[in-house]
Amino acid sequence: MAFTFSGHFLIFSIITLAFISFQTEAAIKKYQFNVVVKHVSRLCHAKPIVTINGKFPGPTIYAREGDRVIINVTNYAQYNMSIHWHGIKQLRNGWADGPAYITQCPIKSGSSYNYDFNITGQRGTLWWHAHILWLRATVHGAIVIMPKHGVPYPFPQPDQEAKLILGEWWNEDVEVVETTGSKLGLPPNISDAHTINGKPGPLFPCSDKHTYALEVEHGKTYLLRIINAALNDELFFAIAGHNITVVEIDAVYCKPFTTDAILITPGQTTNVLLHANQAPGRYFMGARPFMDAPIIVDNKTAIAILQYKGVPTTVLPLLPNLPKPNDTTFALNYAQKLKSLNAPQYPAKVPLTIDRHLFYTIGLGINPCATCLNGTKLIASLNNITFVMPKIGLLQAHYFNIKNVFRLDFPDKPKTTFNFTGAPLTANLGTSQGTRLSKLAFNTTVELVLQDTSLLSVESHPFHLHGYNFFVVGQGIGNFDANTDPAKFNLFDPPERNTVGVPTGGWTAIRFRADNPGVWFMHCHLEVHTTWGLKMAFVVENGDGPEQSMLPPPKDLPPC
Incomplete structure (x- = not known):
């Protein structure tokens, strides 16, 4: 292409x-x-x-x-x-x-x-x-x-498929919006609308021509491929009058379960089966933010239409029953329903013994800023380290052993421990800045606990790890307890993903095997938090022989 x-x-x-x-x-x-x-x-x-x-x-x-x-x-x-x-x-x-x-x-x-x-x-x-x-x-x-030719889905074959990409829309140049926020030291303005396949739907002004419609035939089954491409919002999604069956998350088959709504964070994908078995009519599909933290409220709901074939477009669609924007109970219960298929053809290869235990705290804070109009700026950190982007590709620096680009001393745990999810703190605990990476030997088995904190405010965070899938073996609210919580881990059929939400004021534990050599980014997929420094990277060393080693760079690799 x-x-x-x-x-x-x-x-x-x-x-x-x-x-x-x-x-x-x-x-x-x-x-x-x-x-x-x-x-x-x-x-x-x-x-x-x-x-x-x-x-x-x-x-x-x-x-x-x-x-x-x-x-x-x-x-x-x-x-x-x-x-x-x-x-x-x-x-x-x-x-x-x-x-x-x-x-x-x-x-x-x-x-x-x-x-x-x-x-x-x-x-x-x-x-x-x-x-x-x-x-x-x-x-x-x-x-x-x-799938490969001749390999069926491990669920009923749908009659047709459709893609639903959930996104956001700004009336201004989004780069100007972000730059303006940075100069002020404040979060950028939130989006003007949410969208489904690029269209906001009829709840927004002047948008009557900007509504996506999916036509279905009564009695048929449809595979809906749902993607959350929004920059800064976790989203609920539902279809009026219809249940949907979740069959895949992040391109990994899961145990099917039926639900009236889903929760999908930025970066995640969810495939669902829709049975067009209701009375022929017109039904709204809706997506709106899940926000259970004391931050800016965003109640904008994007709308699309599920249109049964042959039904006049003059029929008024029914509205979906979406969870409330702060429905934490639904979010936690939904996450508990996600489990790997773990079938002979699609096994869940969860690491059962761990070589490296990592514990990363997620923090928001305020730092002095001489160039900001307010004199301060918002920052974000992992283990109280705000990541500084280099001026040369980290993978190139690693491969060619270019000095003074990054350090390999990202800590396995925070330097300072405290009541992570207790009363909000105003101090940053001496937040430092740097391009600091964590080194993993080839084939190391890793357990990483991501812990939200109340340094400025608790908030949910969808984390994406490049280069790998991982198993979400546990989640909880409050502080992770290394003595009792691991006993509750699901090591049989945990969901396998590439992006996972850390609940507001809680923690998420993931496991993966570091068998893909290179430099791999890990960051919050809320773009505002990534901009503030909520990111880091792993350097995974080569193993033995060429089949366990990085490929050489292509000749057209862009120069810096």
Whole structure:
């Protein structure tokens, strides 16, 4: 595929080379996307935005398990660009992962870069998005990975499929909004609307033409591939009058369960089965934020329409019964229902013995800022360390042993312990800044507990680990107790994910095996928190021999 930017637009075309097992010929798929420059109108406002091929959301990448995908990105926009293939494991091939200044330097305006990677042992719904600045607000799209030929889904075969990408919309240039907030030392303005497939729905002004509609036939079953591409909001999603059955999370099959709503954090994907078995009519699908912390309230609800075939569009749709914005009980109960399929064909390979125990505290704070209008700025930290982005790609610095780019001394636990979720504290406990990474020997088994704190305010945090899936073995409210909580861990069929929510004022424990050498980013997927420094990276060392070692960098790796 070749991505091309023009003016305010990021445009791409893709060539996908698919080598199918047990086939006599390799399947070759070619997609050509031409440069289109246009204004996008939402909420009575038309403005130029950065997009892929002039589309918002961008084009879907279709592949099959075992395929090789080559994506050529050409940047004609005024911004530097990088693209992350969210959830693709990029085995030994961090060069194709995409986060700017972590695995690559960004693609400068007028330059190109080929993302070349294999899809190994994965099938389901993932997504791609810009991984620099706040550009993923409009630069994102779905990745649909089909199983190998002849391999069925481990759930009833749907009659049809559809993608639902949940997002946000700003009436102003999102980069200007973010920059303005940074200069003030305050959070940027929240979005003007939420969207479903780029459209806010009829609850917003001037949006009667901007409502997504999905037509269904009575009696048929539909696989809905749901992606949360929002920058800063966890979202509830529901369909009026219909239950849905969850069958996959983050491109991993799970034990099916039926629910009237789902919770999906930024970065996560959820596949559900919808049975069109209700009285033929028109039903609203809705998405609105889950916010159970004492922060800015955002009650905007995006609406789309589920339209039964043959029903007149004059019929008034029924509204969905979404959970309340602060429904913590629903959120916790929903998380408890998520379990790996753990079938012979799809086993849950949970590490049962642990080589390295990590405990990371999540903190928000206020630091002095001489250049900010308010004299202070908001910061975020892990183990009281605010991450400083380097000026050269960390993977390049690691591979070529370039000195003085980062330090390998990120602590396994916080320097200072306290009542993490007690009364809010105003002190930052001496928050430091630096580009500090944690080194893991190849094949190390890791248990990481992410603990929310009340340093400034408790809040939920969706964390994404690049290069890996992990098992969510435990979650709880309050302080993690190393003496009693591990006994409650689910080590049989815990959910396997690449992005997980840390509950407000609580903790989440994950486990993974560090068998993918390279430099791998881990960060909160709330863009505002990532901007404030809520991120770090792991350096996973090579193992024995070439099959356990990083691949060399491509010749067209963007320079810094």
